[in-house]
Amino acid sequence: MNRWIKSILILVFGLFCVASSQVFAGELVIKGSTTVLPIAQMAAETFMAENPDVKISLSGGGSGNGIKAIIDGTAQIGNASRFIKQKEVSLAVTKGVYPVPFRIALDAIVPVVNPKNSVTDLTTAQLKDIYLGKIKDWKDVGGTPGKIVVISRDSSSGTFGVWQELVMLEDRVVPSALTVPSNGGIVQAVANTPGAIGYVGLGYLNKEIKAIKVNGVTGTEETTLNGSFPISRGLFMFTQGWPEGETMDFINYIFSKKGQELVRKAGSIPVFGF
Amino acid sequence: MRSGFLLVALFSIVALSLIIIFLFLEGIPILEHVSLKEFLFGQYWYPTDDPADFGILPLILGSIYVTVISGMIAIPLGVMTAIYLAQIAPATVSQIVKPIVELLASMPSVVIGFFGMVVVAPFIQQLFNIPVGLNMFNASLMLAFMAVPTICSISEDAVFSVPTALKEASLALGATHFETLVRVIVPASLSGICTAIILGLSRAVGETMVVLMAAGGAAMIPTSIFDPVRPLPASIAAEMAEAPFRSEHYHALFAIGIVLFVFTFLFNLLADHISYKFRQVGEASL
Numbered sequence: 001m002n003r004w005i006k007s008i009l010i011l012v013f014g015l016f017c018v019a020s021s022q023v024f025a026g027e028l029v030i031k032g033s034t035t036v037l038p039i040a041q042m043a044a045e046t047f048m049a050e051n052p053d054v055k056i057s058l059s060g061g062g063s064g065n066g067i068k069a070i071i072d073g074t075a076q077i078g079n080a081s082r083f084i085k086q087k088e089v090s091l092a093v094t095k096g097v098y099p100v101p102f103r104i105a106l107d108a109i110v111p112v113v114n115p116k117n118s119v120t121d122l123t124t125a126q127l128k129d130i131y132l133g134k135i136k137d138w139k140d141v142g143g144t145p146g147k148i149v150v151i152s153r154d155s156s157s158g159t160f161g162v163w164q165e166l167v168m169l170e171d172r173v174v175p176s177a178l179t180v181p182s183n184g185g186i187v188q189a190v191a192n193t194p195g196a197i198g199y200v201g202l203g204y205l206n207k208e209i210k211a212i213k214v215n216g217v218t219g220t221e222e223t224t225l226n227g228s229f230p231i232s233r234g235l236f237m238f239t240q241g242w243p244e245g246e247t248m249d250f251i252n253y254i255f256s257k258k259g260q261e262l263v264r265k266a267g268s269i270p271v272f273g274f
Numbered sequence: 275m276r277s278g279f280l281l282v283a284l285f286s287i288v289a290l291s292l293i294i295i296f297l298f299l300e301g302i303p304i305l306e307h308v309s310l311k312e313f314l315f316g317q318y319w320y321p322t323d324d325p326a327d328f329g330i331l332p333l334i335l336g337s338i339y340v341t342v343i344s345g346m347i348a349i350p351l352g353v354m355t356a357i358y359l360a361q362i363a364p365a366t367v368s369q370i371v372k373p374i375v376e377l378l379a380s381m382p383s384v385v386i387g388f389f390g391m392v393v394v395a396p397f398i399q400q401l402f403n404i405p406v407g408l409n410m411f412n413a414s415l416m417l418a419f420m421a422v423p424t425i426c427s428i429s430e431d432a433v434f435s436v437p438t439a440l441k442e443a444s445l446a447l448g449a450t451h452f453e454t455l456v457r458v459i460v461p462a463s464l465s466g467i468c469t470a471i472i473l474g475l476s477r478a479v480g481e482t483m484v485v486l487m488a489a490g491g492a493a494m495i496p497t498s499i500f501d502p503v504r505p506l507p508a509s510i511a512a513e514m515a516e517a518p519f520r521s522e523h524y525h526a527l528f529a530i531g532i533v534l535f536v537f538t539f540l541f542n543l544l545a546d547h548i549s550y551k552f553r554q555v556g557e558a559s560l
Contacts, residue, residue, distance in 0.1 A: 061518055147405040154491075154512045155322040172320055175332065178408060178502045179491035181512045192396045195405050 026054045026246035032066015032079030035158030036235050038266040040079055047253050054246050070099050070238045076247045078238040099238045104254050105268040108202040108232040109162050110219035112209040114194045119143040121213040124230055127167050133174030150177040151189050151198035163199055166231050203267040221269050301528035319493040321523040328526045332493045336503035343414035344478045349471055352425030360433035379423035383483040390416040390488030404500045411499045413489035417481055421474035432466020465552035472545035476538050482507035506534045
């Protein structure tokens with residue numbers, strides 16, 4: 001009998017400990033875009049290491065889900081690789097929620113070709129026609145004659161999402177386009193294929209491939225920050241109203257020097273140069 | 275003791291059935307969004323568009339073509355190597371060559387895929403002067419590499435185990451060595467050879483890494499062997515990580531898994547059937 005009482009006491013004590021730890025520790029739920037996920041993940045890890053009493057739970061699910069989570073109140077921070085849509089704003093306001101955007105990073109996608117290719121400059125319209133399969137030969141865009149090998153990313157990748165939105169304007173990439181599962185794979189394929197064209201995040205440019213100017217603008221951190229490079233977008237974190245407590249701390253952490261270095265490490269462009 | 279072994283046997287059966295049940299539970303809901311006909315025979319695979327297209331015909335054809343071509347390369351190579359090793363080669367040669375062929379089977383598929391992507395693709399591209407080296411032919415070649423050891427090793431066992439009496443009887447009747455091989459030894463080991471071929475090819479159908487890396491990944495219906503293709507396993511591997519949980523895309527990928535499962539299941543049934551039908555009972559039934 002004594003044993004029973006003891007074990008019940010231990011159980012109750014244990015439950016009390018769990019319950020109290022949940023009460024005292026700050027919990028932060030972050031949801032949304034898979035493009036922002038690597039940044040949020042790195043920041044969450046280092047933030048939790050520095051603030052052991054804050055517990056961050058992180059999940060993907062896409063930009064739409066991130067913003068929805070803010071409106072429903074199921075997350076404190078909603079990640080999005082696009083700005084909030086008018087429809088979402090109205091929905092939020094009817095629910096008495098005022099989403100506040102923080103642009104934490106920028107993302108630029110640069111078209112690349114094989115270094116042997118003589119083409120240096122393409123317009124967004126030409127890029128679109130190439131990816132639609134309308135322009136099939138390099139001679140049609142001022143290069144040496146040869147079949148264009150279109151290389152794209154898998155339809156579920158965030159990089160593909162930007163390309164689809166800003167270059168394809170939501171039209172479909174031709175089915176014969178090769179698809180590669182990673183930025184690194186595109187570099188590899190374009191470097192090995194003389195007639196290839198692909199696109200990678202700015203952080204993946206190297207000597208094996210040649211970056212193409214878009215509408216005459218070279219893709220760099222500078223041209224992205226000043227808005228002249230066309231294939232770029234902001235990455236956002238949305239909060240429910242002006243953030244407070246741990247949420248504010250976390251947002252501030254992302255905008256700190258350390259946080260912005262993590263942004264660069266995750267392959268995106270920091271919004272502040274320190 | 276007995277019940278212990280029964281439990282172990284049951285465990286694997288239960289695990290397997292649970293996986294199959296899960297596969298079907300997660301795959302079937304796609305039929306709420308597209309009809310079975312649209313799914314299997316639709317020509318466009320745009321799973322993330324709005325509205326999305328979930329036609330997997332290009333993926334199915336990609337898988338079939340890649341398997342057939344790799345079979346055309348691997349079957350002659352594997353079977354002939356097996357016959358050579360079991361019947362013609364001097365004992366010292368087969369003692370060295372057989373382990374090496376079997377060692378090929380233990381090559382991780384990601385290594386073969388990487389080899390195809392980095393070494394073979396540029397080579398094929400220059401050799402045939404084609405625009406891109408990541409294509410159906412490249413993937414088939416790499417899959418053949420993987421199927422040859424399986425085919426060779428199992429066929430060799432079959433050919434080797436043909437009773438010596440059969441061979442001696444044939445030679446004694448005045449048949450040449452070649453005639454004995456073609457008319458007596460190969461028919462006698464046919465069931466083993468067929469099983470070997472089917473097991474080798476079913477490995478090629480389900481292989482993921484190689485086709486993900488070397489096939490090019492274009493969801494198009496191929497018109498030449500140098501076109502890039504996107505076989506079924508490559509689609510699942512490439513897209514599953516990013517497909518939102520329980521979305522249409524997620525269910526569609528599981529449904530592709532069902533199609534793949536049906537493929538390999540049919541292959542295994544066929545192997546079973548053939549090994550039963552051509553089974554060699556004793557020495558009298560030739």
